[in-house]
Amino acid sequence: MVFGEKLKSVRKARGWSQEELAEKLFVSRQSVSKWENGQNYPSIEVIIKLSDLFEVTIDELLRTDEELKEKVIKDSKQLAHPKLKFLFDVVFLLGVSLLIIKLGFLGLNKFTNVDSSLPGGKFLWNFGPLLFMVGGGIGSGIVKERYKVE
Amino acid sequence: MVFGEKLKSVRKARGWSQEELAEKLFVSRQSVSKWENGQNYPSIEVIIKLSDLFEVTIDELLRTDEELKEKVIKDSKQLAHPKLKFLFDVVFLLGVSLLIIKLGFLGLNKFTNVDSSLPGGKFLWNFGPLLFMVGGGIGSGIVKERYKVE
DNA sequence: ATAGATGCGCAACTCCTAGTTGCATAGTGA
DNA sequence: TCACTATGCAACTAGGAGTTGCGCATCTAT
Incomplete structure (x- = not known):
């Protein structure tokens, strides 16, 4: 979609006639018509007003959809970064929490000579926290590095 | 800063002379000079090329610093959101961890008839987890609501 | 049916201004 | 001092943006 078509679509979206828009911009109705039909380009000042x-x-107005798409893809990559990183960070923190709990029980058993065991298998509590922390940490790091701003 | 000055600064940043830039744009050297001195505006096509x-x-090129600043403030508010929310979420998770530890001890004391106590005052372990969770939860909710996309 | 209103496009014309050519000036290294 | 580079100023030209005027649809109310 080129400038003229875009202008027309955003104008229509507001329910304005060419004349209404022309008045707001202090130009003749026919100028608007020419812009929309690709016979003319408005001046810089008018473009800013638009x-x-x-x-x-202004980029959305002047650039073609293909050009914009490239930029959108770039931006979405940037935007994906915080969300994905957040996910990995949560995983990491989960691991930390599990580790704290495990250490708590470990110390308890040691100091009180009471053999209380945690629910779930031994494997889970031995390697779970570690796996979570390592996985989350590595993932977070990769995401951070990958979508770094050049 | 207006268009001409901006053009000059970005050109200088690349270490290009007016003539070099002119060649890339297929215009005369003097045209570039006029743009930079505010005597002329380049055509739309040239602006896109620039x-x-x-x-x-294009917005950065055509809009004044004041206009741009407004937009940047808007954007930074949006960007501040994930970070701040993340902080509150961490506080919340900390509270959850503390609660789990406390409950673990509570159950242990009940089932084993062993009076083992946690380090730190009673108050900390009774209300600490609650405060963290409530604080983190409320904060996270407020941030989420406040910077919601309209 | 017709007259008026609304919305838009085409054609001819005007005139503004972006771009060009040519000359002048300032700074810099040999 | 003499090239050489980088830039600005002045006069001129041409292209195109904008205007006026006209015509053609489509609706609506009388």
């Missing part, structure tokens, strides 16, 4: 009026970036 | 060449958005 961007403000319709609350879209 | 945006590509210098890897800045």
Whole structure:
């Protein structure tokens, strides 16, 4: 989609006629018509006004959809970063929590000579915390590195 | 800072002369000079090319610093959200961990008739976990609500 | 049916301004 | 001092953005 079509679609989205838009921009109705039909380009000042009026970036107005798509893909990669990293961080913290619990019981058994055991297998409590922490830590690091801002 | 100054600064940042830039854009050297001195505006096509060449958005090129600042503030608010929420979530998880430890001890004392006590005051272990969880939960909720995308 | 209103596109014309050519100036290294 | 580079100023041209005027649909009410 090129500039003219975009302009038309955002104008229609507001339910404005070409004339209404023309008045807001202090130009003739026919100028708007020409912009939309690709016969003319508006001046820089008008383009900025359009961007403000319709609350879209100037890039969205001027660039083709293909060009924009590239940028969107880039941005979404950046945006994916915090969420994914957060997930890994939670996994890591889960591991820390499990470790604390395990250590608590370990110390308890040692100091009180009472052989109380945790629910779940021995394997889970021996390696679970470690696996969580290592997995979460590595994942978080990879995500952080991968989507680093160049 | 207006368009001309911005153009000049990004050009200088690349270490290009006006002539070098002019060649890349297939215009005369003097055109570049006029753009930078605010005597002219380049055409839309050239503006898009400039945006590509210098890897800045068209908005950054055309809008004043004040206008851009507004947008940056908006964006930074959005970006602050995940970090702050993460902090509150960590506090919440800390509370959960403490609670689990406390419950573990509680059960242990009950079932084994051994009066083992946790290090630290009674108050800490009675209300600490609760406070952490409530504080973290409320904080996380507020942040989530406050920076919700409209 | 018709007259008026609304919304939009085409054609011709005007005029502004972006871009060009040519010249001048300032700084820099040999 | 003499090239050489980088940039600005002045005059001119041309292309295109914007305007006026006209025509053509589509609706709606009388």
